[in-house]
Amino acid sequence: MKAEHEDLLRRLALNDEDVLASLLGPEVADAEPGALDAKTAALVGLAGLIALESAPATYQWSVTRALAAGASDGEVVGVLVALAPIVGIARVNSAAPEVALAIGCDLDLPATRERPVNSR
Amino acid sequence: MSDGCVTVDRSPPAESLGPNEGSGDQTDRLRKLAETGPSVSAPARDQSHTIGPHRLDEKTAALACLAALVAVRATPSSYRRCVDLALAAGATVDDVVDTLKVVAPSVGLARVVSAAPGLALAVGYDIDAALETLDDP
C-alpha cells in the first residue's frame, strides 16, 4: 500500500477534519451556512453521531468542537440525556464513556478497556 | 456465461472451541454467524456465496459490497471477506482504500471514520499499532 494511503487511513481513524472535509462532495461541502449558531450546530452534530453510534475519535472531535464553540460541560451531557428516550439507552451507554473522556472525566469503566479487534 | 458467483474456498475453523458444558452446540452456530453466514449445515464451498448473482464485473461487484459494508458498520471480519473477494477479482489495495473516499458524501463522515480501522486491518494495515509505534530513528 502506498504511504499516502496509509496516511489517509490513519487520518480517517483520527477523525482528521481536513482530510474528512476533502472527502465531502460539493452538495455537502458547499452548502449555505444555516441559521444555527456554531454551538448549536455542534451539539446537533453530536446528537447525530450518538444516534449513528460512532467511533470514539469522532465523538471526541465533536465534543471538542462543541466546547470550542462555547458549549458548557452541562450542555454536552444534556445532549446525551435528551437523546436517551429517542435512540435508546444502549446507544447512550456506549457513547457516554467517550463523551466523558472528551470533557475530561475518565470514568475508567471496565467497558472502556481495550476491546480486542478481530484480526487475522 | 457465468452467473457471476464468485467462489472462494474457505474451510470452517479447525481448532476446538474448548469444553463448554451444555452450550457447545450454540457456540458453533454463533461463531459461524459472527464470521460467515447462517447455513451451518451447508458444505464449506456454499458458505462462500457472499455476493448474489449479478451482471457487474467481479471487481466492481466486490467494491460495491465493500461500500455497503461501510454504510452498515460491518465488523472487521466482514470487511476481510469482502476485501479478499475484491483483491481476488483484480482490485488493488489502493482501489479498496479509495472506496472510502467514494462513499463518504453518501454515507457520511462518521461511517467512514468507523470503517477505517476494520477496513485497514483487512488489507493488512494495523492502524491501532501504527498510531502507537514510533518511526525508527
Added chain:
Amino acid sequence: MGVVESPGEPATQSDAASWFAPTFLLEESKLHPPPPRPGTVRRAALLDRLLASPDVPVVSIVAPPGYGKSALLTQWAGETPRGVAWVSIEREDNDPAVLLAYVAAALDRLQPIDLDVFHTRAPPGTSVAATVARRVAATLAGMADPVALVLDHTELLHNHQCRDAIAELAVHVPPTVQLVVASRGVPPAPLASLRARGAVVEIGADDLAMDEAEARLLLEGAGVELADTEVAELVRHTEGWPVGLYLASLAVKSGSRRSTAGFTFNGDDRLMADYLRTELLSRVPRGRVSFLTRTSVLERMCGPLCDAVVDGTRSGRLLEALEGSDLLLVPLDSRREWYRYHRLFQQLLRTELAQREAGVVVRLHSRAAAWCEANGLPEMAITHAQAAGDADQVARLVTDRALAAYAGGRLETVDRWFQWFDDHQLIEHYPSVAVLGAALRAFMGQAASAERWAAVAERASDGATLPDGSTMEIWRAQLRGFLCRKGLGQMRRDAEIARDGLAPGSQWRASALLMEGVSWLLDGEPERADPILLQAVEVGLDFGAAPAVAAALAERAIVAIERGEWGDAETLADQGLAILRDGHLDDYGPGAIVHAVVARTAAHRGDVSRARESLGHAARLRPQLTYAVPFLAVQTLLELGRAYLALADAAGARVVLREAGAILRRRPDLGRLPREAEELRSTLDTLRVGSVGASSLTTAELRLVPLLSTHLSFREIGERLHVSRHTVKTQAISIYRKLGVSSRSEAIERVQAIGLLGQ
C-alpha cells in the same frame, strides 16, 4: 509610578537565585570506579569483545550479584581510549534532579560542560524523561572526544522518571558515544528494540562466568594452588561464579573439607547464608563477626560511624584490616576513609543479624542516625531514623531539610520524605511537618494531599518552631493564605498575620507580601496592590526568594496593563522571566504566570512568535496549576485566556477558561476573578470558532505529552499515569488530531516545535 529599576547588579541577581537553588553535596566517591584491588583477574575475552565494539551505542551488563560486573567495568574503564564518565548509582539517585546532577558532574570531570542545562524540577506525577534524555544526549554529542557514560548498579533505580530517562537516552545515544548500563536485573533500557537494531552489546551471567584458566588465575591470586582436575571440578560445581570460586579458595586455604565442592549461585539465599556462616564467618573471631553483622545496617561506613554503631573504639583500624584480607569490603575513596560492603555480603550479613540479634537492629539504626545528624549528614540520618522508627528525629530532620531540598529541585526526594509520614499514619503527631508538607505539596500541584495535611495542621495546637524561625501559628496563617479556602478576605487577613509575624530572617515574607498585594488586586484595588507588590519584589530580592519575586513582578505587570502602560508591563514581565531563568526555575509550576504575562505583552505588540513561545511554555506547566493555590492558578489561566484572545485563538482561550471555571467552582470567592472569567467567556462568544489546534490541548492531554515523547508503549504510559491503555490511546488520538498530525513521531516533532517539551 515609573518603570521599576532593574533588580540590581548581576551580583544581586545571583543572590536572588541563591536561596532557591542551593545544591546538595555530591558524593565524590560515586563518580569514580571502585579502586582496583590486587589479585583481580583480568577478563581478557570480555574486554576484547567490548573494546572491539566501539561503535555500538549501548552496552548492557546484566548478571546476579557476585559475577564481577563492576570489576569488569573498572578494567574496561582503565583500558578504553574513551573518556569515561562514571556514576555508581545509589538509592538517593531515585530523583531525577539527583541523578541528573551526578551525570552532569561525571561528564564535567571529563570536559567542562554547561551545567545549567542539567537543572531539572520534576514534581512527582510528571515526566521529564524525554527532556532529560535530550539534554544529556545533546551535551554528550557536543563533547570533543568520544565518551562513555557508565551507570553502575542501576538495579537500585526504581523511580519511573529516572528509569524512563535512561531508557530514552539509550535510544538516542549520539554517534561516538557509548552508554554502559550495569544491573542485577532488568536494565532500564529497551533491550528488545535495541537488539533488533544491532545497537546493543549484551553481557550476561554466562559471559561473566569464569572458565578454568580464569579460575586458576583467581585461585593463584588468592594464594591457592590446585591440580588441574580439581580446578575443573571447582569450575563445574560453581558454574564459574566468581564469588563462589573465591569463597572456595578461602575454604581451601583454611583447610575446609568442602574445598573442592565450591559453591554455586542458585539464587537460594538461605543456602548461601549457610555457606557464608560456615565458610567465612566461622573463621572470623567472634567479636569481629558481631562487628560485621552490626555494621551491615549501614549503606556506607567510616571508622567513627562504625564506632558509634557498635559502641566500640577501633573500627577504623578494623575496616582497614578487613579491606586488605578479602572481598567483603569495598573502599569508596582512595583515602580509605569510607567503605561499603559488597552488596552480596551485605544482604547476607543483614540476614545473619536478623537471625542472631533481631532485637538490636532498631538500636543500631538509632545510633547511626544520631551520629549522622551530629556529623553533618542529615539526609543519611533521615534514612536511618526512618529505619529506627524514630519519628521524632525524622520529623526534626525533614522539617529542617525539606525546604532546601525542594528549592534545589529534588522534588521526588522531598515527596518520599513526606510520604513516609503518610505511610506510617504519623502526620497527626507532627503538625510542623504537616504545615510544611501542605505548602510544598500545594506548590507541587498535589491538591488533595495538600488539603488533607493542611487540615491536620489546623487541628494541631501550637508549639513547634519552623526552620525559618517562625512559629506554627504564623506558618499556619501563611499556609491558609496559599490555599485560600475561605475566600479573598480571609486570605488577606492571613497574609497580614504572616507578614507581621514571620521571623525576621524568613525568606517567606516576600510570599506573604505577594499574597497581600494580590488580594487587593483581585478586590479591584490595583492602587493599593502595587506598592505592596513592589515591596514583595524588594524583600524577595534581599532574601533570595526568587519565585516570589518573579510572581510579584508578573502581578505588577498585570497592574501596568490595566493602566494601559504596556511598555512598563513588558519590562516587568521580562524582569520576571530573567529571575526565573537565573534561578533555574524554567520547570517551576507557579512560574507560569510570568510566561502568561510575557505572552500577553508580546501579543499586544504583535510579536506572535514570542507570544506563542511563552504560551507553549505556560502550557507545559499547566498540569502543576491546581486548585491548591487557586488565586494563582485562576489568574494564570485567565491571563493565558487573554493572550490567546489577543492572538484570535478562540479555541485555546476556551480551553483555559474551562479549566479556570473548574477551579472557580471549588473556590468561588476569589474577588473579581469569577466576573473576569464571565466577561472573557462573553467576549469569546462573539468570535468565530476557527480551527481547533494545538492551543486547545487540555491539561490532561498536556500531562500525556511528555510521556508520548518517550518510547514507552501506551500500556506503559497508562501505568505511569494510573489510567487504562484505552484512555491513553483515546487521549493520544485527540492530541494527534489537534496537532494536525497522523503519527506519534510527527506529534513529537510538533510538540518540540511549539515548545511544549522545554529545552
